[in-house]
Amino acid sequence: MSRYRIHIVARLAALGLCLAGSGACLAQDGEVARQRLALMGLEPGIERLVQFAGQGDLNVVELLLQGGVGAGGREPVFSVAPMHTAAAQGHVHVLTALLARGAAVDPVDRAGNTPLVNAAYHGQLEAIRLLVARGADVNASTLDGDSALIAAVYSGNEGALRYLLAHGADRSRANRAGETPLAVAQRAGRASMAALLGGAAP
Amino acid sequence: MLKHHYLSLCLACALGVGLAPQPALAAPGAILPAVSGTPAERAIYDPTVYSSTLQSLQEASRIAASWRDEPVTMPWTSLMLDMIVKHKVAPTRGARGSALLHVAMHDAWLASGDAAVRRIAVSTAACQVLGYWFLTEEHGFDRILAALLPQIGASPAQVSEGLALGYRIGRQAVARGEADGAARGWNGVRLQWYGEGRRYGPGSWTPTPPYFYYPPDEPFAPGWKTWMIENPAPLRPVPPAFGSERFLKDLREIVELQKNLTPEQLRIAKFWVDGSGSVTPPGHWNRIAQELVRKHRLPDDEATSLFAKLNIALADTFIAVWHTKYYHWTARPVTMAKVVLGVDMKSAILTPPFPSYVSGHAAFSGAAARILGEVFPQEQAALDAMAEEAALSRMYGGIHYRFDNEDGLQLGRTVAGIVLSKFAP
Numbered sequence: 001m002s003r004y005r006i007h008i009v010a011r012l013a014a015l016g017l018c019l020a021g022s023g024a025c026l027a028q029d030g031e032v033a034r035q036r037l038a039l040m041g042l043e044p045g046i047e048r049l050v051q052f053a054g055q056g057d058l059n060v061v062e063l064l065l066q067g068g069v070g071a072g073g074r075e076p077v078f079s080v081a082p083m084h085t086a087a088a089q090g091h092v093h094v095l096t097a098l099l100a101r102g103a104a105v106d107p108v109d110r111a112g113n114t115p116l117v118n119a120a121y122h123g124q125l126e127a128i129r130l131l132v133a134r135g136a137d138v139n140a141s142t143l144d145g146d147s148a149l150i151a152a153v154y155s156g157n158e159g160a161l162r163y164l165l166a167h168g169a170d171r172s173r174a175n176r177a178g179e180t181p182l183a184v185a186q187r188a189g190r191a192s193m194a195a196l197l198g199g200a201a202p
Numbered sequence: 203m204l205k206h207h208y209l210s211l212c213l214a215c216a217l218g219v220g221l222a223p224q225p226a227l228a229a230p231g232a233i234l235p236a237v238s239g240t241p242a243e244r245a246i247y248d249p250t251v252y253s254s255t256l257q258s259l260q261e262a263s264r265i266a267a268s269w270r271d272e273p274v275t276m277p278w279t280s281l282m283l284d285m286i287v288k289h290k291v292a293p294t295r296g297a298r299g300s301a302l303l304h305v306a307m308h309d310a311w312l313a314s315g316d317a318a319v320r321r322i323a324v325s326t327a328a329c330q331v332l333g334y335w336f337l338t339e340e341h342g343f344d345r346i347l348a349a350l351l352p353q354i355g356a357s358p359a360q361v362s363e364g365l366a367l368g369y370r371i372g373r374q375a376v377a378r379g380e381a382d383g384a385a386r387g388w389n390g391v392r393l394q395w396y397g398e399g400r401r402y403g404p405g406s407w408t409p410t411p412p413y414f415y416y417p418p419d420e421p422f423a424p425g426w427k428t429w430m431i432e433n434p435a436p437l438r439p440v441p442p443a444f445g446s447e448r449f450l451k452d453l454r455e456i457v458e459l460q461k462n463l464t465p466e467q468l469r470i471a472k473f474w475v476d477g478s479g480s481v482t483p484p485g486h487w488n489r490i491a492q493e494l495v496r497k498h499r500l501p502d503d504e505a506t507s508l509f510a511k512l513n514i515a516l517a518d519t520f521i522a523v524w525h526t527k528y529y530h531w532t533a534r535p536v537t538m539a540k541v542v543l544g545v546d547m548k549s550a551i552l553t554p555p556f557p558s559y560v561s562g563h564a565a566f567s568g569a570a571a572r573i574l575g576e577v578f579p580q581e582q583a584a585l586d587a588m589a590e591e592a593a594l595s596r597m598y599g600g601i602h603y604r605f606d607n608e609d610g611l612q613l614g615r616t617v618a619g620i621v622l623s624k625f626a627p
Contacts, residue, residue, distance in 0.1 A: 047398075047399075051396065051397050051398050051399070051400070052396070052397075054397050054400060054402065055396050055397050057396075078401065080401070084402065084403070085397075085400075085402055088402030088403060088406075089402070109403075111403060111404075113403040113404070117403065117404070118402050118403045121402075121403055121404045122402065142403075142404060144404075144443050144444065144445055144446070146404055146444075146445060151404055154404065154541050154542065155541075156541075175445065177445060177446065177447065179445075187542070187543065187544075188541070188542060188543055188544035189543070189544030189545075190544060202544075
């Protein structure tokens with residue numbers, strides 16, 4: 001048996017022993033999680049949490065959180081939080097886990113995006129419901145001034161648009177180019193959305 | 203061990219020994235059939251369906267014939283292009299491999315003392331790199347070398363020197379390839395990429411119709427080792443903001459182009475398409491370089507240097523482009539047409555499965571035109587026109603915005619300028 005295999009077997013045995021235990025092992029959760037991450041070749045860092053939140057991999061997300069990565073952290077390049085990536089892909093189970101670990105509901109990345117804007121742009125209605133229920137600002141907007149309502153128009157998801165309107169999203173708020181949600185809907189040829197926004201069909 | 207075996211075989215071939223017909227070996231009760239025919243008629247060693255011995259002999263003859271009036275490296279460039287087509291190499295991998303090959307040949311050329319040694323060293327180095335790149339054909343390249351050596355007319359000492367020199371430099375190139383980061387993510391079967399660095403939100407890339415291929419191509423390429431640019435980050439351009447006036451103008455332009463594409467525009471889009479199973483964009487510019495070398499009868503030393511510079515610039519440009527693509531994650535026109543304008547656009551050519559900004563085609567072309575223009579200043583205007591047409595072809599094809607092209611051309615030219623300033627004569 002190679003030294004590498006002995007090493008892996010020893011680690012798995014240690015893990016098994018620890019997992020077989022009960023409360024005595026809880027204090028070692030962090031170390032166990034880091035060991036399991038190491039077996040997967042993953043460093044416990046915020047970049048990995050942002051990545052796997054976007055992948056919807058709750059198993060790895062939980063390990064990273066247990067391994068000491070902060071749920072409210074941001075990756076350093078774009079200041080993206082795991083909430084942003086999970087919301088964009090509609091991974092409600094991951095959002096729930098992150099929020100339970102203290103993640104803020106409205107982190108803002110370098111482009112001004114909030115998780116709600118990302119969820120709206122990608123038409124993730126269940127994620128929108130969760131975020132709004134947890135207090136997300138329905139009128140937050142990007143640096144370009146695109147609100148969650150405008151993002152929902154882009155997604156073409158009428159349910160998302162209805163939900164945001166029903167929860168106080170401002171239909172008159174324009175982006176930096178001066179376009180209101182209605183103007184965006186008309187440009188994109190979305191007649192039913194334009195009607196919902198109180199305007200004429202394009 | 204295998205390599206040593208083949209080098210011995212090459213030496214034996216060069217000296218005209220070891221090729222006598224072997225007696226048939228089929229004893230009574232033997233399972234294997236007896237072999238017959240001369241060595242030229244049957245394989246010396248023919249383990250794969252790729253590149254039979256006969257093909258190798260023909261290839262060697264083609265190379266020897268080419269040397270009557272072409273620089274030493276030229277036929278190896280042609281063989282590389284044939285391999286790129288045969289194996290459907292992606293442009294990204296094509297740029298990388300082409301740089302490894304031409305740098306190895308360049309260094310072998312420089313290190314060789316006389317013409318015969320030079321031909322052997324360049325050929326040996328080329329075979330080492332091609333064997334590394336196209337692993338299934340490794341023995342085929344060895345057979346080409348074995349068949350080529352007797353046609354060079356070198357003395358045993360020259361053969362030994364050339365083989366040793368080419369082998370050493372070829373292995374240096376292979377070692378560089380092994381350490382350049384291109385193996386990251388590959389488990390031998392498929393790419394293991396789990397969304398590292400992917401960006402989401404308004405205007406971000408998503409898989410594109412009709413195949414919605416995922417993951418995107420070469421997501422780890424931004425981290426590959428560059429040749430002459432220190433770091434692609436400072437060179438990275440910035441696209442217009444999503445939804446901005448410029449963005450909308452350029453998006454509408456593509457949508458209108460696709461609605462009203464003329465036969466001439468379609469011809470240009472297809473002429474430069476360089477998709478799977480072609481020589482790819484880097485290969486296209488190597489072919490243009492070959493034509494210019496022939497037209498202007500460029501001497502050996504200048505041609506060797508030219509192809510090294512050209513392919514280094516293409517490889518570095520590719521890394522800088524992919525760095526930009528996987529930084530901004532800009533969505534393709536086909537996606538944005540639907541999201542922003544509500545238009546179901548069908549692009550004239552297939553949308554490649556990776557982010558839009560900047561155009562690799564434009565950048566490759568900008569870089570190549572600048573490198574070639576330095577060597578052939580009388581052709582600069584024509585080369586720039588070709589580069590601009592290559593860039594425009596991606597708009598006609600419906601897969602890039604004008605801002606992708608303009609910034610791509612500029613990025614390629616910037617990389618080429620760095621390569622030209624650093625390349626030792």
